[in-house]
Amino acid sequence: MASCESSGDRMNVGASDFDGNDGSKKKRKQSCNCHKSQCLQLYCECFSSGNFCNDYCSCKACMNNVENKDCVKEKKKEIESRNPHAFQCKIIHAQNESARHRKGCCCNKTKCDNKYCPCFRADVGCSRLCRCQGCKNVHGSKKDEHQQEQEERVLSNNNNNGSNNNGMLNNGSSSQSHHPVANNDNFLPHHEFPEPDVDIGNNENGIYSNNVNMPLNQVSVAPADSYYNYNSFGNFFQNHVAASDYHHPLASSQILSFENNTVEQQNINMMLDLLNFQQPPSFLGPHGIYNNHNNVADEPSSSIHNLSTMAPIIQSTHQQYRPQTRSYGNYHQEESGAMNHSHQLLVPVSAQRGSNDATNMHTPSDPIHPHGPPPSSGNNADYAELPHGNMFLQHNNKRH
DNA sequence: GAGTTTGAAACT
DNA sequence: CAGTTTCAAACTC
Ligand SMILES: [Zn+2]
Ligand SMILES: [Zn+2]
Ligand SMILES: [Zn+2]
Ligand SMILES: [Zn+2]
Ligand SMILES: [Zn+2]
Ligand SMILES: [Zn+2]
Numbered sequence: 001m002a003s004c005e006s007s008g009d010r011m012n013v014g015a016s017d018f019d020g021n022d023g024s025k026k027k028r029k030q031s032c033n034c035h036k037s038q039c040l041q042l043y044c045e046c047f048s049s050g051n052f053c054n055d056y057c058s059c060k061a062c063m064n065n066v067e068n069k070d071c072v073k074e075k076k077k078e079i080e081s082r083n084p085h086a087f088q089c090k091i092i093h094a095q096n097e098s099a100r101h102r103k104g105c106c107c108n109k110t111k112c113d114n115k116y117c118p119c120f121r122a123d124v125g126c127s128r129l130c131r132c133q134g135c136k137n138v139h140g141s142k143k144d145e146h147q148q149e150q151e152e153r154v155l156s157n158n159n160n161n162g163s164n165n166n167g168m169l170n171n172g173s174s175s176q177s178h179h180p181v182a183n184n185d186n187f188l189p190h191h192e193f194p195e196p197d198v199d200i201g202n203n204e205n206g207i208y209s210n211n212v213n214m215p216l217n218q219v220s221v222a223p224a225d226s227y228y229n230y231n232s233f234g235n236f237f238q239n240h241v242a243a244s245d246y247h248h249p250l251a252s253s254q255i256l257s258f259e260n261n262t263v264e265q266q267n268i269n270m271m272l273d274l275l276n277f278q279q280p281p282s283f284l285g286p287h288g289i290y291n292n293h294n295n296v297a298d299e300p301s302s303s304i305h306n307l308s309t310m311a312p313i314i315q316s317t318h319q320q321y322r323p324q325t326r327s328y329g330n331y332h333q334e335e336s337g338a339m340n341h342s343h344q345l346l347v348p349v350s351a352q353r354g355s356n357d358a359t360n361m362h363t364p365s366d367p368i369h370p371h372g373p374p375p376s377s378g379n380n381a382d383y384a385e386l387p388h389g390n391m392f393l394q395h396n397n398k399r400h
Numbered sequence: 401g402a403g404t405t406t407g408a409a410a411c412t
Numbered sequence: 413c414a415g416t417t418t419c420a421a422a423c424t425c
């Protein structure tokens with residue numbers, strides 16, 4: 001059974017074209033890097049294209065192999081019962097038509113001009129089946145409504161000249177009329193700070209600054225405790241922000257000697273630290289004085305305002321977010337009290353996202369946002385509100 | 401249809 | 413270039 005030549009599948013890194021010895025381009029065997037699907041869902045390109053995984057794959061817990069061929073067959077049957085076309089070639093070569101993607105694409109943001117677009121990936125133009133916005137597919141872009149309308153008028157006037165197409169404009173060379181497109185992407189820029197929120201209620205002992213509270217505005221489900229950490233000032237912050245922005249490399253003097261490296265001693269140290277607490281330097285923000293160290297969105301992560309002054313005191317190995325290389329969080333304290341290199345024990349953020357992932361949580365209502373709260377559908381949680389009102393970017397690509 | 405999960409592409 | 417973000421599709425309910 002000949003497999004589909006140009007499948008348009010996504011390619012795992014290292015699996016794309018490569019130069020052969022003779023200088024020719026060859027297709028490297030397709031491969032995947034699946035971590036959670038066991039390569040038994042259509043997310044897996046090997047499975048999706050009807051192939052077993054192979055030596056180039058770096059998938060985890062892969063089931064998509066000969067050894068499990070019964071299981072694979074079962075799964076395929078199940079999926080085909082939902083969609084009989086699921087494992088058929090995704091590119092259609094119909095007579096008198098340019099090749100097209102079976103289902104078309106639905107690119108809302110990328111204009112079909114890169115490999116996010118399944119049509120572009122397969123080197124075919126967008127067709128009438130595509131629901132793309134502002135299509136600029138170099139292999140042939142879909143007509144927009146205006147062009148479609150014009151074309152239909154022309155066709156009905158001078159009865160057709162034999163050109164068959166898919167509702168596709170001729171490729172690249174034809175210059176297109178550029179209508180000014182409404183920009184719906186003018187989301188609140190990070191530098192538009194709200195009024196500083198002086199959190200008096202928690203300031204009476206001088207220990208805490210604004211971020212002592214868990215974020216007030218999270219969506220119904222509170223993030224698991226492990227999503228939070230606190231710095232030496234007792235401020236709570238969200239780990240994923242912390243991991244990338246709030247830490248800096250731990251000085252060797254700050255790594256405890258063995259005999260002091262106990263939970264008890266750490267707790268004593270923490271109390272001492274709190275006793276010796278000095279208010280973090282305030283700074284003049286766009287709308288006044290800001291007290292806290294954290295979440296200064298329009299300052300670089302290396303800014304003093306975005307740094308904590310000591311290693312995380314409590315950071316379990318279950319913590320989802322691996323502190324960045326070069327970060328303070330290179331070290332964490334295990335329950336035993338031992339300090340260890342965090343980044344060798346924790347998993348990268350990209351490997352561990354989940355629905356309760358703090359990065360994916362967003363505010364139900366967003367008084368700061370000039371365009372109202374993020375829409376309630378789609379993958380639309382790009383932004384959330386931090387405790388003191390700053391917006392920050394999340395993982396979840398909601399549409400604006 | 402709304403919302404979540406997934407892994408490659410893109411970005412920095 | 414390792415780490416993170418963005419993206420559109422697959423998936424679930
Ligand atoms: Zn796979
Ligand atoms: Zn594979
Ligand atoms: Zn696999
Ligand atoms: Zn597209
Ligand atoms: Zn398309
Ligand atoms: Zn398109």
